[in-house]
Amino acid sequence: MRPLDYVRTAFRDIITQPVRCVLTVAAITLSSALLVTLVSIGITTREAVVGHFEQGDTLSTIMVSANSSVGGGFFGSSIQATDTSAEKLTDETVSRLEKLRGVTSATPQVSIWELRSFAFDGNPTSYVSNTIATSNAGTAKPLAAGTWFDNADKTPNIVLGNGYLKALGIKDAQSAVGRTVAFTSVQGYRGTTAQIPAWNASSQAKATFDRSRTTIAATIVGVTRPSANDNQVYVPLEWGRAVQSPRVSTPTGETMTDSIAKNGYSNVLVTAASQDAVPGIAKDIEGLGLGAITYQKQIDQINQLSTVVWIILGSVALISLISASLGIVNTLLMSVSEQKQVIQIWRACGASKRMISRLYFIQAFIIGVVGAVAGGLIGYFACRLINARIETVLSSQGLESLQLPPPSLAVLAACMALSVLIAVTAAFYPARVAAKKITG
Amino acid sequence: MGTQAVVSTKNIVKSYGKGNAVLHGADMTVQTGEFVAITGPSGSGKSTLVRILGLLDQPSGGTLELFGTGLPKGDRALSRLRNEAIGFVFQDYRLVPHYSVLENVCVPLKINGISPRKRKKRASELLKLVGLGDVLERKASDLSGGQQQRAGIARAIAMQPKLLIADEPTGNLDSETGEKILKILTTIHKSLGTTLIVVTHSETVAKRADRIIRMQDGRLIG
Ligand SMILES: Nc1ncnc2c1ncn2[C@@H]1O[C@H](COP(=O)(O)OP(=O)(O)OP(=O)(O)O)[C@@H](O)[C@H]1O
Ligand SMILES: [Mg+2]
Numbered sequence: 001m002r003p004l005d006y007v008r009t010a011f012r013d014i015i016t017q018p019v020r021c022v023l024t025v026a027a028i029t030l031s032s033a034l035l036v037t038l039v040s041i042g043i044t045t046r047e048a049v050v051g052h053f054e055q056g057d058t059l060s061t062i063m064v065s066a067n068s069s070v071g072g073g074f075f076g077s078s079i080q081a082t083d084t085s086a087e088k089l090t091d092e093t094v095s096r097l098e099k100l101r102g103v104t105s106a107t108p109q110v111s112i113w114e115l116r117s118f119a120f121d122g123n124p125t126s127y128v129s130n131t132i133a134t135s136n137a138g139t140a141k142p143l144a145a146g147t148w149f150d151n152a153d154k155t156p157n158i159v160l161g162n163g164y165l166k167a168l169g170i171k172d173a174q175s176a177v178g179r180t181v182a183f184t185s186v187q188g189y190r191g192t193t194a195q196i197p198a199w200n201a202s203s204q205a206k207a208t209f210d211r212s213r214t215t216i217a218a219t220i221v222g223v224t225r226p227s228a229n230d231n232q233v234y235v236p237l238e239w240g241r242a243v244q245s246p247r248v249s250t251p252t253g254e255t256m257t258d259s260i261a262k263n264g265y266s267n268v269l270v271t272a273a274s275q276d277a278v279p280g281i282a283k284d285i286e287g288l289g290l291g292a293i294t295y296q297k298q299i300d301q302i303n304q305l306s307t308v309v310w311i312i313l314g315s316v317a318l319i320s321l322i323s324a325s326l327g328i329v330n331t332l333l334m335s336v337s338e339q340k341q342v343i344q345i346w347r348a349c350g351a352s353k354r355m356i357s358r359l360y361f362i363q364a365f366i367i368g369v370v371g372a373v374a375g376g377l378i379g380y381f382a383c384r385l386i387n388a389r390i391e392t393v394l395s396s397q398g399l400e401s402l403q404l405p406p407p408s409l410a411v412l413a414a415c416m417a418l419s420v421l422i423a424v425t426a427a428f429y430p431a432r433v434a435a436k437k438i439t440g
Numbered sequence: 441m442g443t444q445a446v447v448s449t450k451n452i453v454k455s456y457g458k459g460n461a462v463l464h465g466a467d468m469t470v471q472t473g474e475f476v477a478i479t480g481p482s483g484s485g486k487s488t489l490v491r492i493l494g495l496l497d498q499p500s501g502g503t504l505e506l507f508g509t510g511l512p513k514g515d516r517a518l519s520r521l522r523n524e525a526i527g528f529v530f531q532d533y534r535l536v537p538h539y540s541v542l543e544n545v546c547v548p549l550k551i552n553g554i555s556p557r558k559r560k561k562r563a564s565e566l567l568k569l570v571g572l573g574d575v576l577e578r579k580a581s582d583l584s585g586g587q588q589q590r591a592g593i594a595r596a597i598a599m600q601p602k603l604l605i606a607d608e609p610t611g612n613l614d615s616e617t618g619e620k621i622l623k624i625l626t627t628i629h630k631s632l633g634t635t636l637i638v639v640t641h642s643e644t645v646a647k648r649a650d651r652i653i654r655m656q657d658g659r660l661i662g
Binding site: 001002005009016341342344345346347348349350351352353354355 | 519599
């Protein structure tokens, strides 16, 4: 028999039962659409997240924290009750870190929660402040424009995370330099002119003062390059120290508490000479009884987690594909038993068992191909819709775009091939029945 | 081949299951160009025998030679032989009901790998020959019994077989229609020299044959 005649005959056989055929194809279509969607969203999201971390120089930096228990990981860190004997991060720690082999810089950092929010001049929207006071950060973080502030800068000069440019609608970093930003501060630095309540003032008066807000203007002197921590604002350590040292009235006059000196730094950002040196340095840091979080570790954990998620999603899709292929088995078996007479006629006219079983394989192949192609297309467009939706959700929450790509053609082709393969595999039993049981 | 035997059997036995012997050792020879009628009471094993001769069934024992040689081994070779050398006409016509008349006649040609153009040409010629030239595109199930049997014959001779076997070809038809069918078969036998084996209950049909083989209880009795 000619190849084209096989296809024609198989096709003719399929369309004698149009409803059943459409339902079978629909099952394959849905499950292969599911496969394409889940697999490519799994892959592209992972790539986007990992790619995001790999931007800039983040991979060669290590975040050092005081308590070694928090170094456990991004997802797996255990929370411990604060141990009073836990080492705090002091200038001495910083200089010890600087002396470690392969370390190019160690930059102390303090999160300044007192600066609640900030707004750009001429821009009505205010942003929740994620402000970090830091010193000599210039060696750790490259800038897209401007310069880093002086280490000992007591004036409010700031370096802006690159992510805010988009929020501001500024295309190039250079034009952000020189603009001013207004921080809202509570419970901290109030400027030298603030009227602080007397030590014996009523608690109500003190509470009112605590709730009151002060606005502090700062000048943007630099903008970071795009990286994983784009939504941070850096201020000079000394200014940050001032913000964190509120004046309080005491019976003997006013005093200031330097809470940075008291509590130590929040963390120290260590830069390695190269990416390869990172694991060794992280070990050394842990050897000092400190916690070390590397981005590589985080990426590994994201990879690990997303692989697990990916496998689960993939299995769900695979299971649905397999159950759809049981539909093919059923359809073909029904067709075989209904076409028993026809098969016998074909046999009497000289068709071999092989021809008969081939006809059933080709039927399964046609159903599989039609289902897989339709499913692939649906999956492709579903992915684009879902990606668009993810972006909408991210941007509505003020999060940065992941810029998810559409499913790759390789993924699409692989999923389609898998669907066809499963459909053809499903044809083995019915084809065998057709060839052996019916024709004897 | 020439004057060789088209069919030659030795001690053919057929049983379904254990001990249910339907054929108890059939020995027969049919020469090239012969027209043989097989008669006998119902259940005597006529259909069983000719199904074995037509390679539609396998004997439980004994030897069968077709066209002077033993049977080839394997399903593909047997199917090929069935396709190219043997035509089979059934009592109940056995057309594919949802195919057109033309498509039905094309089945053996298609199996043989003949191109669509050639097989259509050949099939419609044959259908004209049996008087179905004007119903080529009709669905097979829409035809009358006599018409269906004519289509069945056209299909059986599509590959120009050396052996044509008809199992009660007129059994489902009235005598007038049956007569026409018989005429077609004898014409084929005479004009093409096709060896013809016809199973029949009708003595008038049997009398037309060169030779009559009678069967009883699974045995050939002369
Ligand atoms: N597939 C089968 N399984 C079991 N027994 C069968 C089978 N086919 C035929 N038989 C039995 O074999 C015997 C012979 O049947 P066969 O059809 O050959 O008879 P026949 O001579 O053609 O009869 P009829 O003139 O009625 O067509 C019968 O008793 C029948 O019941
Ligand atoms: Mg019979």
